[in-house]
Amino acid sequence: xxxxxxxxxxxxxxxxxxxxxxxxxxxxxxxxxxxxxxxxxxxxxxxxxxxxxxxxxxxxxxxxxxxxxxxxxxxxxxxxxxxxxxxxxxxxxxxxxxxxxxxxxxxxxxxxxxxxxxxxxxxxxxxxxxxxxxxxxxxxxxxxx
Amino acid sequence: xxxxxxxxxxxxxxxxxxxxxxxxxxxxxxxxxxxxxxxxxxxxxxxxxxxxxxxxxxxxxxxxxxxxxxxxxxxxxxxxxxxxxxxxxxxxxxxxxxxxxxxxxxxxxxxxxxxxxxxxxxxxxxxxxxxxxxxxxxxxxxxxx
Amino acid sequence: xxxxxxxxxxxxxxxxxxxxxxxxxxxxxxxxxxxxxxxxxxxxxxxxxxxxxxxxxxxxxxxxxxxxxxxxxxxxxxxxxxxxxxxxxxxxxxxxxxxxxxxxxxxxxxxxxxxxxxxxxxxxxxxxxxxxxxxxxxxxxxxxx
Amino acid sequence: xxxxxxxxxxxxxxxxxxxxxxxxxxxxxxxxxxxxxxxxxxxxxxxxxxxxxxxxxxxxxxxxxxxxxxxxxxxxxxxxxxxxxxxxxxxxxxxxxxxxxxxxxxxxxxxxxxxxxxxxxxxxxxxxxxxxxxxxxxxxxxxxx
Numbered sequence: 001x002x003x004x005x006x007x008x009x010x011x012x013x014x015x016x017x018x019x020x021x022x023x024x025x026x027x028x029x030x031x032x033x034x035x036x037x038x039x040x041x042x043x044x045x046x047x048x049x050x051x052x053x054x055x056x057x058x059x060x061x062x063x064x065x066x067x068x069x070x071x072x073x074x075x076x077x078x079x080x081x082x083x084x085x086x087x088x089x090x091x092x093x094x095x096x097x098x099x100x101x102x103x104x105x106x107x108x109x110x111x112x113x114x115x116x117x118x119x120x121x122x123x124x125x126x127x128x129x130x131x132x133x134x135x136x137x138x139x140x141x142x143x144x145x
Numbered sequence: 146x147x148x149x150x151x152x153x154x155x156x157x158x159x160x161x162x163x164x165x166x167x168x169x170x171x172x173x174x175x176x177x178x179x180x181x182x183x184x185x186x187x188x189x190x191x192x193x194x195x196x197x198x199x200x201x202x203x204x205x206x207x208x209x210x211x212x213x214x215x216x217x218x219x220x221x222x223x224x225x226x227x228x229x230x231x232x233x234x235x236x237x238x239x240x241x242x243x244x245x246x247x248x249x250x251x252x253x254x255x256x257x258x259x260x261x262x263x264x265x266x267x268x269x270x271x272x273x274x275x276x277x278x279x280x281x282x283x284x285x286x287x288x289x290x
Numbered sequence: 291x292x293x294x295x296x297x298x299x300x301x302x303x304x305x306x307x308x309x310x311x312x313x314x315x316x317x318x319x320x321x322x323x324x325x326x327x328x329x330x331x332x333x334x335x336x337x338x339x340x341x342x343x344x345x346x347x348x349x350x351x352x353x354x355x356x357x358x359x360x361x362x363x364x365x366x367x368x369x370x371x372x373x374x375x376x377x378x379x380x381x382x383x384x385x386x387x388x389x390x391x392x393x394x395x396x397x398x399x400x401x402x403x404x405x406x407x408x409x410x411x412x413x414x415x416x417x418x419x420x421x422x423x424x425x426x427x428x429x430x431x432x433x434x435x
Numbered sequence: 436x437x438x439x440x441x442x443x444x445x446x447x448x449x450x451x452x453x454x455x456x457x458x459x460x461x462x463x464x465x466x467x468x469x470x471x472x473x474x475x476x477x478x479x480x481x482x483x484x485x486x487x488x489x490x491x492x493x494x495x496x497x498x499x500x501x502x503x504x505x506x507x508x509x510x511x512x513x514x515x516x517x518x519x520x521x522x523x524x525x526x527x528x529x530x531x532x533x534x535x536x537x538x539x540x541x542x543x544x545x546x547x548x549x550x551x552x553x554x555x556x557x558x559x560x561x562x563x564x565x566x567x568x569x570x571x572x573x574x575x576x577x578x579x580x
Contacts, residue, residue: 015328016170016321020163020218020487021555026495026548027161027465031306034461038305038364049364052455060461065498070557073165074328074339113461120456122505160473161466165342166410171324171350171403175317176451183450183509194509197310205316210353215412219473219484258316265311267360306460310453310508317451363455 001134004084007040010100011077023070029109030063033095036081037113040093044083046130056128058091058115065111069099076100077108089124091115091131146279149229152185155245158220168215174254175208178240181226182258185238189228191275201273203236203260210256214244221245222253234269236260236276291424294374297330300390301367313360319399320353323385326371327403330383334373336420346418348381348405355401359389366390367398379414381405381421436569439519442475445535446512458505464544465498468530471516472548475528479518481565491563493526493550500546504534511535512543524559526550526566 011032019025037058041048048058071077078098086092094112098105119125156177164170182203186193193203216222223243231237239257243250264270301322309315327348331338338348361367368388376382384402388395409415446467454460472493476483483493506512513533521527529547533540554560 012328014321015164015324016172018165018170019160020165020167021492021494022165023494023557025161025163026469026498027462030462030465031304034305038302047364049362052363057456059456059458060500060502062502063461063498063500065495067495067497072339073342074337122458157473159466160469166347166349168349168412171353172317172320175320176449179316179450183447192509194507197508202311204311204313205355205357207357208316208353208355210350212350212352217484218487219482267313305454306462308455308460309450310455310457312455315451315453 001044001046001083001130002137003134004082005040005044005134006080006082007036007043009036009039009079009081011035011079013071013073013075013077015073018073023072026065026067029065029067029097029111030113032077032079032097033063033081033093033111033113036079036095037083037093040081040083044130051128052120054128055119056125057118057120059118059122060113061090061116062114063111064113065109067109068107071097071099071108078105086114089117089127091117146189146191146228146275147282148279149227150185150189150279151225151227152181152188154181154184154224154226156180156222156224158216158218158222160218163218168217171210171212174210174212174242174256175258177222177224177242178208178226178238178256178258181224181240182228182238185226185228189275196273197265199273200264201270202263202265204263204267205258206235206261207259208256209258210254212254213252216242216244216253223250231259234262234272236262291334291336291373291420292427293424294372295330295334295424296370296372297326297333299326299329299369299371301325301369303361303363303365303367305363308363313362316355316357319355319357319387319401320403322367322369322387323353323371323383323401323403326369326385327373327383330371330373334420341418342410344418345409346415347408347410349408349412350403351380351406352404353401354403355399357399358397361387361389361398368395376404379407379417381407436479436481436518436565437572438569439517440475440479440569441515441517442471442478444471444474444514444516446470446514448506448508448510448512450508453508458507461500461502464500464502464532464546465548467512467514467532468498468516468528468546468548471514471530472518472528475516475518479565486563487555489563490554491560492553492555494553494557495548496525496551497549498546499548500544502544503542506532506534506543513540521549524552524562526552
């Protein structure tokens, strides 16, 4: 996986994700961000489930969301996630969520999450090999001379 | 704790628990049932958190909910939970949820959950002492001669 | 749509749907039941979103879940939903959820939901035409003489 | 209500709010922020439920969370919310969440939400009187000469 690495995911808004205003409840954006992360990693050949089983977790350190438009029950969403390094021992996912309307996509939310690399107890741990290699490659790309 | 054991809990409906119909989303009833269980056990001097840490879990085997009326954001709910034995190695919580209106309570939901007693891996395990004693006392009360 | 009508849906367990026991939190089963309903209706040419916009809602009257096995983060689930009539003015969805393992499917949950047909304010309302026709066809099939 | 206005709320972590790492799932922080907002407004004599019924909603425009420490099932949380103006027609809630341990409080999360003032359809609308007055008082306090 070369960083930055981008992935697209389509999801429908579930009824359980709506609220009484008729749109999605605000915290669902972070849950959709998570769906995007899982599928981005899978597309890169990395199974986050196995990564955690081997003792490397990616807990959130920071999350940011801008709410840009409405999405309602059963609307089709396009989640674009991009993974990039964020310092030595952390990762950043930038995410945009758009709603696929008849002939266009309309912005719904945008934001990012920053993740530490820890063991299951929350202690910082060594990055898994795939990550070290990806970060190394990313750094080299940035300063190729 | 003598069985059956009953406990009352008040909760307000959170905005995150509503859906686009303007009432609570149906699965929240099971989450409120869980709040009732936690507080019933605490009232009986049992901390479910510690119980799980010692290796005795109470995973659901069965759940049933009847939806009897509406509850909206910020409505005050009264959750009445009753713990009783359900066979040798399982427990049953019967729950009613009512909405506290001006001068009355209106039914919102009623149901029950049945729980096995297992270790964290899901294998059936010995009931903790508090439970054995409560079940024993309950049985004796039922046949006091 | 001829009743009973069955539909299959595949879903992955989200991280947000797990709990500290490492499996899915119990109320998620009802949320997955809802995903099954939405997609069953779509497969039959019925868009529940539009149905609600036209004023016919299907609020839950009753839900029942049996928990049969574990499902963990990222496990692939197979949700089988069957719609059948339940009395004159209500519908019943029977659902089974299985986990797709290497060479087999393992049971996770089974249950049903029963739904009234109401307007958005919760008052019983006329069934939409698709439903009346499906119920009529179902009744005729049952007594074909 | 004079701005900034601060409110404290205690909450326990629900089982449904945990995830397989054994702590709270990240999006729950935004749900706890919402509980803090509702109770802050109530403490100031403002019932957000009634405010929405009168047509003034406070949808999120932006949310930010820093995750500072762990909180587990049944941990007691202290949510400190502060309301302040954010431009002419929006509000900002700053929130810290701490865990109440034996003799101390430990940081769990900190962040903010920014809210627009809209009608139920999402169109910007006039601020309700309580808000105009509070904003006016806040502005005067800032420049008292």
